[in-house]
Amino acid sequence: MPKKEVLYLKIAKAITEQIQSETLQFGDRLPSLRSAQKLHNVSLNTIKQAYMELESRSLVESRPKFGYFVSQTSQRKLALPSVVNLKGSEIKKTPEDLIDKVFGTISNTDVTQFALGIPGKSFLPLAKLKKSMLNVVKSKNDSGTNYEPVQGNEYLRREIAQWSLVLEGKITEDDLVITSGAMNAIYNCLMAVTKPGDSVAVESPVYFGILQAIQLLGLKAVEIPTHPIYGLDLDALKEQLPKISACCFVTNFNNPLGFQMPDDKKKELVQLITDYNVPLIEDDIYGNLYFGTERPKPCKFYDEADLVMWVGSVSKALAPGYRVGWVAPGKFKDKIIRQKLLQTVCSPSFYSDVIADFLEHGRYDHHLRMFRKKLYSNYLQIQKAVTTYFPDNTKISEPKGGFMLWLELDKRICTENLYDEAFSKKISFAPGRMFSQYNQYGNCMRLNYGLEWTDRVENDLERLGKMIKNNI
Amino acid sequence: MPKKEVLYLKIAKAITEQIQSETLQFGDRLPSLRSAQKLHNVSLNTIKQAYMELESRSLVESRPKFGYFVSQTSQRKLALPSVVNLKGSEIKKTPEDLIDKVFGTISNTDVTQFALGIPGKSFLPLAKLKKSMLNVVKSKNDSGTNYEPVQGNEYLRREIAQWSLVLEGKITEDDLVITSGAMNAIYNCLMAVTKPGDSVAVESPVYFGILQAIQLLGLKAVEIPTHPIYGLDLDALKEQLPKISACCFVTNFNNPLGFQMPDDKKKELVQLITDYNVPLIEDDIYGNLYFGTERPKPCKFYDEADLVMWVGSVSKALAPGYRVGWVAPGKFKDKIIRQKLLQTVCSPSFYSDVIADFLEHGRYDHHLRMFRKKLYSNYLQIQKAVTTYFPDNTKISEPKGGFMLWLELDKRICTENLYDEAFSKKISFAPGRMFSQYNQYGNCMRLNYGLEWTDRVENDLERLGKMIKNNI
Numbered sequence: 001m002p003k004k005e006v007l008y009l010k011i012a013k014a015i016t017e018q019i020q021s022e023t024l025q026f027g028d029r030l031p032s033l034r035s036a037q038k039l040h041n042v043s044l045n046t047i048k049q050a051y052m053e054l055e056s057r058s059l060v061e062s063r064p065k066f067g068y069f070v071s072q073t074s075q076r077k078l079a080l081p082s083v084v085n086l087k088g089s090e091i092k093k094t095p096e097d098l099i100d101k102v103f104g105t106i107s108n109t110d111v112t113q114f115a116l117g118i119p120g121k122s123f124l125p126l127a128k129l130k131k132s133m134l135n136v137v138k139s140k141n142d143s144g145t146n147y148e149p150v151q152g153n154e155y156l157r158r159e160i161a162q163w164s165l166v167l168e169g170k171i172t173e174d175d176l177v178i179t180s181g182a183m184n185a186i187y188n189c190l191m192a193v194t195k196p197g198d199s200v201a202v203e204s205p206v207y208f209g210i211l212q213a214i215q216l217l218g219l220k221a222v223e224i225p226t227h228p229i230y231g232l233d234l235d236a237l238k239e240q241l242p243k244i245s246a247c248c249f250v251t252n253f254n255n256p257l258g259f260q261m262p263d264d265k266k267k268e269l270v271q272l273i274t275d276y277n278v279p280l281i282e283d284d285i286y287g288n289l290y291f292g293t294e295r296p297k298p299c300k301f302y303d304e305a306d307l308v309m310w311v312g313s314v315s316k317a318l319a320p321g322y323r324v325g326w327v328a329p330g331k332f333k334d335k336i337i338r339q340k341l342l343q344t345v346c347s348p349s350f351y352s353d354v355i356a357d358f359l360e361h362g363r364y365d366h367h368l369r370m371f372r373k374k375l376y377s378n379y380l381q382i383q384k385a386v387t388t389y390f391p392d393n394t395k396i397s398e399p400k401g402g403f404m405l406w407l408e409l410d411k412r413i414c415t416e417n418l419y420d421e422a423f424s425k426k427i428s429f430a431p432g433r434m435f436s437q438y439n440q441y442g443n444c445m446r447l448n449y450g451l452e453w454t455d456r457v458e459n460d461l462e463r464l465g466k467m468i469k470n471n472i
Numbered sequence: 473m474p475k476k477e478v479l480y481l482k483i484a485k486a487i488t489e490q491i492q493s494e495t496l497q498f499g500d501r502l503p504s505l506r507s508a509q510k511l512h513n514v515s516l517n518t519i520k521q522a523y524m525e526l527e528s529r530s531l532v533e534s535r536p537k538f539g540y541f542v543s544q545t546s547q548r549k550l551a552l553p554s555v556v557n558l559k560g561s562e563i564k565k566t567p568e569d570l571i572d573k574v575f576g577t578i579s580n581t582d583v584t585q586f587a588l589g590i591p592g593k594s595f596l597p598l599a600k601l602k603k604s605m606l607n608v609v610k611s612k613n614d615s616g617t618n619y620e621p622v623q624g625n626e627y628l629r630r631e632i633a634q635w636s637l638v639l640e641g642k643i644t645e646d647d648l649v650i651t652s653g654a655m656n657a658i659y660n661c662l663m664a665v666t667k668p669g670d671s672v673a674v675e676s677p678v679y680f681g682i683l684q685a686i687q688l689l690g691l692k693a694v695e696i697p698t699h700p701i702y703g704l705d706l707d708a709l710k711e712q713l714p715k716i717s718a719c720c721f722v723t724n725f726n727n728p729l730g731f732q733m734p735d736d737k738k739k740e741l742v743q744l745i746t747d748y749n750v751p752l753i754e755d756d757i758y759g760n761l762y763f764g765t766e767r768p769k770p771c772k773f774y775d776e777a778d779l780v781m782w783v784g785s786v787s788k789a790l791a792p793g794y795r796v797g798w799v800a801p802g803k804f805k806d807k808i809i810r811q812k813l814l815q816t817v818c819s820p821s822f823y824s825d826v827i828a829d830f831l832e833h834g835r836y837d838h839h840l841r842m843f844r845k846k847l848y849s850n851y852l853q854i855q856k857a858v859t860t861y862f863p864d865n866t867k868i869s870e871p872k873g874g875f876m877l878w879l880e881l882d883k884r885i886c887t888e889n890l891y892d893e894a895f896s897k898k899i900s901f902a903p904g905r906m907f908s909q910y911n912q913y914g915n916c917m918r919l920n921y922g923l924e925w926t927d928r929v930e931n932d933l934e935r936l937g938k939m940i941k942n943n944i
Contacts, residue, residue, distance in 0.1 A: 121614065129615035137609055142593065143601035144823065145791045180652065180816040187815050196668050196690065212814045218668065315817075319617040323820040342684050343659050343815075344652040345787075348795040350822045351616065 008049035011040055015050070019059055019070055027380045030060060030068040062293050063376065077387055078396045080228045081257070081408040084204060084440060086236050087223060092437040094211050098416060099434050105423070112460045113451060114429040117255065118320045119403065120451040123374055125367045129319060132357040136350060144349050150341045152178025152326070153352035159359035160312070160326055166287070166295045171310075175328045177336050178347050182285045182313035185327040187213045188343075189281040189309045190246060192335040194219055198245035201278075203232055205406070205435035205444070207255045210248050210283070219245075221437055226254075228397045228406065231261035234268055241276040252296050253286035256406045256435055256446040258399025260296050270302040279332065281309045285316045285325075286402035288368050291376045296401075306330035314355055316402075317371055318364065322351035375403055375450060382449040385458060389465030391472065403450030408432075408443060410472050415445045421467055427460045480521035483512055487522070491531055491542055499852045502532060502540040534765050535848065537841075549859055550868045552700045553729070553880040556676060556912060558708050559695060564909040566683050570888060571906050577895070584932045585923060587900040589727065590792045591875065592923040595846055597839045601791060604829040608822060616821050622813045624650025624798070625824035631831035632784075632798055638759070638767045643782075647800045649808050650819050654757045654785040657799040659685045660815075661753040661781045662718060664807040666691055670717035673750075675704055677878070677907030677916070679727040682720055682755070691717075693909055698726075700869045700878065703733035706740055713748040724768050725758035728878045728907055728918040730871025732768050742774040751804065753781045757788045757797075758874035760840050763848045768873075778802035786827055788874075789843055790836065794823035847875055847922060854921040857930060861937030863944065875922030880904075880915060882944050887917045893939055899932045 018024040031039060036047045051068050054060040061071040102115050151157070157173035164171060179185040186209075190200065196218030202210055204223035214221045222240050225233040232249060249269075251261045261269070273280045284298045300310035309332060313325035329336045340346070358364055382405055386396055395408035409415065415431040422429065432444025451457065490496045503511060508519045523540050526532040533543040574587050623629070629645035636643060651657040658681075666672065668690030674682055676695030686693045694712050697705040704721060721741075723733045733741070745752045756770045772782035781804060785797030801808045812818070830836055854877055858868055867880035881887065887903040894901065904916025923929065 118619070121617070124615075124617050126613075126615040126617065129617065130609065130612070133609045133612075133615065137602065137605045140602070140605075141598075142793070143596075143598040143605065143791070144793050144826075145593070145596050145598065145601065146793045147590070148793060180820075183814065184816045209814065216811065216814050319615070321614070321616050321618045321620060321818070321821055323816060323818065339688065342655065342681070342688050344656045344795060346793070346795065348652075348820060348823050349793055351820050354616075 007042055008046045008053060011042070011047065011050040012053040015054055016057075016059060024070050026070050026072050027384070028070045030070070032067055061291065063291065064293050066373070072383060072398055078392070078394050081395045081397055081406055081444070083225050083227050083233070086225055086240075087438050087440075090438050093439070094208070094215055094437050095433050096212075098431060099208055099212070102419065102428065102430055102434065105428065111423070111426045111428045112457060114427065114447040114449075116448050117404070118315070118450070119317060119371070122452045123371055123450070124318065125363065128363050128367070129354065129358065132354045132361075132363070135357050136353040140349075140353070146349070148346040148349050148352070150337050150346050152176065152347055153349060153356065156324070156352040156356040157326075159356045163359050163364065166297060167301055170301065171328045175333070176326050177329060177333060177340065178352060179325040179327055179340070180344070180347065181315055181323040181325040182283060182311050183209055183213065183325075184323075185311040185313075185325050186210060186248065186281055186283060187217070188336050188339050189279075189311070189327060189329060189332070190214065190217055190219065190248065191339055192329070192332045193279045194245045199243055201237060201240055201244045201247040201249075203249055203254065203257070205256055205432065205441055207250060207283075208434045211437055214248075223436060223438070226257060227259070228257050229259050230265060231257075231259045232265070232269065234265065234272060237269075238272055241272060241278055244276075244278055246279050246281060247273060248281040248283065250283045250286070251299055252284055253289055253399060253402030253404075255286065255402065256397075256404050256430070258397045258402055258404050258406065260290070260292075260400040263297060266297065266299045267302050270299050270308065273307055274305045277305075277307070279307050279309060279330075281311065283311050285311065285313050287312070289317060289372060289375055289403065290401040291372070291379065292400060300328060303330065317368060318358075319351070319355070322355065324351050324355050375401075378403070378449045378451075378453050379405075381453050381458070382447065382461070385461040386465070389462045391465070391469055394468075403448055405447040405449055407445050407447065409445070409468055411443055412472050413443045413468055415443060418445075418467060418471060422464060425463060427464055429464070479514055480518045480525060483508075483514070483519065483522040484525040487526055488529075488531060496542045498542050498544050499856070500542045502542070504539060533763065535763065536765055538845070544855060544870055550864070550866050553867045553869055553878055553916070555697050555699050555705070558697055558712075559910050559912075562910050565911070566680070566687055566909050567905050568684075570903060571680055571684070574891065574900065574902060574906065577900060583895070583898045583900045584929060585900050586919040586921075587902045588920050589876070590787070590920075590922070591789060591843070594924045595843055595922070596790065597835065600835050600839070601826065601830065604826045604833075604835070607829050608825040612821075612825070618821070620818040620821050620824070622818050623809050624648065624819055625821060625828065628796070628824040628828040629798075631828045635831050635836065638769060639773055642773065643800045647805070648798050649801060649805060649812065650824060651797040651799055651812070652816070652819065653787055653795040653797040654755060654783050655681055655685065655797075656795070657783040657785075657797050658682060658720065658753055658755060659689070660808050660811050661751075661783070661799060661801060661804070662686065662689055662691065662720065663811055664801070664804045665751040666717045671712075671715055673709060673712055673716045673719040673721075675721055675726065675729070677728050677904065677913055679722060679755075680906045683909055686720075695908060695910070698729060699731070700729050701731050702737060703729075703731045704737070704741065706737065706744060709741075710744055713744065713750055716748075716750050718751050718753060719745060720753040720755065722755045722758070723771055724756055725761055725871060725874030725876075727758065727874065728869075728876050728902070730869045730874055730876055730878065732762070732872040735769060738769065738771045739774050742771050742780065745779055746777045749777075749779070751779050751781060751802075753783060755783050757783065757785050759784070761789060761844055761847055761875065762873040763844070763851065764872060772800060775802065789840060790830075791823070791827070794827065796823050796827050847873075850875070850921045850923075850925050851877075853925050853930070854919065854933070857933040858937075861934045863937070863941055866940075875920055877919040877921055879917050879919065881917070881940055883915055884944050885915045885940060887915060890917075890939060890943060894936060897935060899936055901936070
């Protein structure tokens with residue numbers, strides 16, 4: 001073994017011991033490469049190798065332009081949520097009433113909103129958006145009265161294609177269709193590749209909007225067991241694929257579990273759906289909100305059969321109300337365009353132009369860099385707060401990006417009942433029962449940490465923890 | 473018989489003779505009430521009575537602030553289009569390829585566009601719209617990033633409810649749902665009241681967009697015979713109603729026939745659907761483009777069972793590209809709102825606010841007054857041009873508003889073939905075959921006269937007339 005290698009492993013071991021003894025704790029920053037170099041009196045490369053070794057063991061996480069941090073996995077105090085089995089004949093019932101109750105109150109501004117899937121207003125670049133709005137109004141000779149092409153605003157499609165570096169040039173403006181947000185894209189993708197009565201594979205727990213769209217179209221959802229770190233159980237999926245007409249998965253920073261499906265699993269998934277010729281609707285709306293060093297690849301990147309319908313939007317990071325989303329629908333493009341024509345003729349031009357202007361001026365990437373830092377900081381906060389205030393048997397997800405945290409509480413807790421108690425104290429969250437068509441996840445909850453972090457938020461988490469403890 | 477009555481009838485008779493002898497011709501303006509009073513040396517009331525008598529016999533038409541005009545019916549030279557029978561077992565085939573061909577060219581600006589269902593750009597109040605756009609940008613503290621209520625922008629719903637005087641207060645802002653144009657409203661109404669395999673009654677000829685939406689949802693269209701002046705054959709409809717899940721009709725200034733269903737027939741229609749408990753989707757997007765004295769009532773006005781889903785939009789008179797439409801869905805409101813939530817979450821706010829601002833400042837009614845005058849003037853022009861340049865056996869509709877003219881040509885003419893010939897000479901129209909799921913209306917065409925009337929338009933109609941003559 002060459003001397004250099006021994007050195008970096010030695011340094012890595014020293015740091016590992018510091019972490020294990022909690023001298024270095026979750027969230028702590030490691031010394032910068034330069035100071036560490038001086039400290040250990042070694043070359044910069046050796047330090048780099050040491051840190052990369054620690055990262056490969058998930059003991060630390062690197063954040064671009066930020067440094068290396070002790071990771072959550074290094075000192076996990078709370079367990080991961082469980083993986084549930086594939087349900088067979090159990091009675092299905094989407095919890096419409098519960099969903100209505102939780103979302104009937106979103107305009108209620110005096111409630112701490114852990115329930116929502118949208119970023120806090122203070123995180124959005126409102127002034128810069130207004131600048132783009134004014135640019136667009138000034139430039140519109142037709143005052144917006146002309147129809148857009150059915151496929152969508154050409155300026156916007158061009159900007160999205162250019163901005164989608166993660167696909168390394170695999171899509172062009174001609175591959176994209178503009179939609180009214182991601183939900184509209186998912187709805188239309190489902191419609192394009194199924195007929196009533198067909199089955200659609202989804203993750204479990206699953207974002208309730210997907211479940212509801214499946215139901216609206218007269219389809220059946222098949223909930224596939226899903227691991228909180230690695231995502232979908234591909235063996236379970238494989239068994240179902242012969243009976244499945246489409247898959248609909250959130251592969252990056254999954255809602256609600258927060259996982260990032262590893263690259264090799266994505267490749268395997270794409271191979272599977274290709275073998276069975278089953279289209280995959282890939283909801284990738286959180287993909288840019290990564291805590292790691294780079295934007296994870298979507299399955300679309302590995303898709304050679306044109307079977308992956310890649311869905312994105314600006315709703316999760318920039319402008320929920322604009323209803324600007326898109327899909328690269330692969331071989332189903334013509335069908336999607338026809339459906340759009342018959343459902344709405346075309347998209348309204350204004351916000352398409354605003355987003356295109358925002359993208360063209362590089363404002364989106366700039367904003368995303370800031371936003372990711374804030375989200376990661378919030379994640380560390382909520383992580384610590386749950387660990388501190390919630391019971392020790394709380395199981396907690398380990399999101400790699402996005403702004404959703406999934407908790408599995410003591411079996412005796414019913415989060416549907418807890419919701420009412422919390423709401424009476426002006427705290428809202430999403431009860432786990434919303435995330436399945438079966439009567440499960442009743443002791444789970446989803447917390448949105450994409451809100452502005454204040455003392456009140458911290459206090460409300462403490463109060464929520466107390467309520468849970470009182471209910472055991 | 474009192475003297476006064478004799479007098480007004482005498483005057484009416486004199487004018488009738490002038491019309492019959494063609495001293496007064498179609499489109500000519502009668503003397504104003506004041507000059508006629510002097511001319512005949514009678515009271516103003518007598519003249520009014522005489523003119524109203526002529527109007528009741530359809531010899532003249534009154535236009536608000538414009539005067540009385542010799543009507544088209546008074547001297548009809550060309551016959552009305554035929555009413556076709558209800559089709560039974562004939563093979564159905566919606567002409568998708570033809571529709572794609574005709575509408576694949578709408579961005580082709582060097583073609584005279586008689587095919588489109590949108591108003592010419594020069595008729596739209598672009599500067600005033602831009603003013604409203606700037607107002608809205610300035611007032612939006614959230615830069616439009618907030619979600620709207622699913623039901624739609626409250627400001628817009630309030631303004632539409634107030635502006636819908638024709639309903640005499642029968643709807644409020646709470647009865648309206650904002651949609652992405654009228655097609656989106658129709659699509660969602662169909663979806664709310666049917667399930668795949670159900671039958672929907674439509675007029676025949678029928679607007680192809682409605683046929684396509686029916687097909688997309690897996691429904692069957694039942695084409696009801698329709699008269700070019702009186703609209704739907706209610707006896708034929710009555711026979712079908714037991715087998716029908718929904719009706720979808722364009723009752724005012726029908727597309728493509730242009731008729732205004734008379735009030736008593738509307739009442740009868742509403743009674744029928746109420747008796748059979750069948751929802752009626754009433755596409756009333758042309759209702760404000762009347763040539764007569766007042767905005768005709770929609771069926772919604774007579775609807776006491778909450779079965780009529782009244783659909784409107786700003787696409788036909790103000791801003792096609794805004795995709796701002798609405799529906800007052802009666803008892804199906806909650807279902808429509810839920811569908812909207814699952815399909816798009818909510819509408820984008822910007823153009824909703826712009827239209828609300830435009831309405832609040834009274835700009836829409838002002839614009840509509842101007843626009844109606846221009847449309848009526850165009851109608852007189854195209855009417856004369858067709859009468860002059862087209863063969864004498866051309867049958868022609870008699871629109872009472874809107875901007876669609878329906879022609880039935882010699883049996884030997886195939887307008888699908890004629891389309892190619894005309895298009896090669898940079899003239900586009902909508903071939904009749906597009907307006908049925910059966911192989912009929914092959915010798916018909918729809919002409920849009922809502923375009924700016926230029927010498928080229930006049931010349932193109934002359935050339936079109938020649939092509940038709942050459943094909944007989």
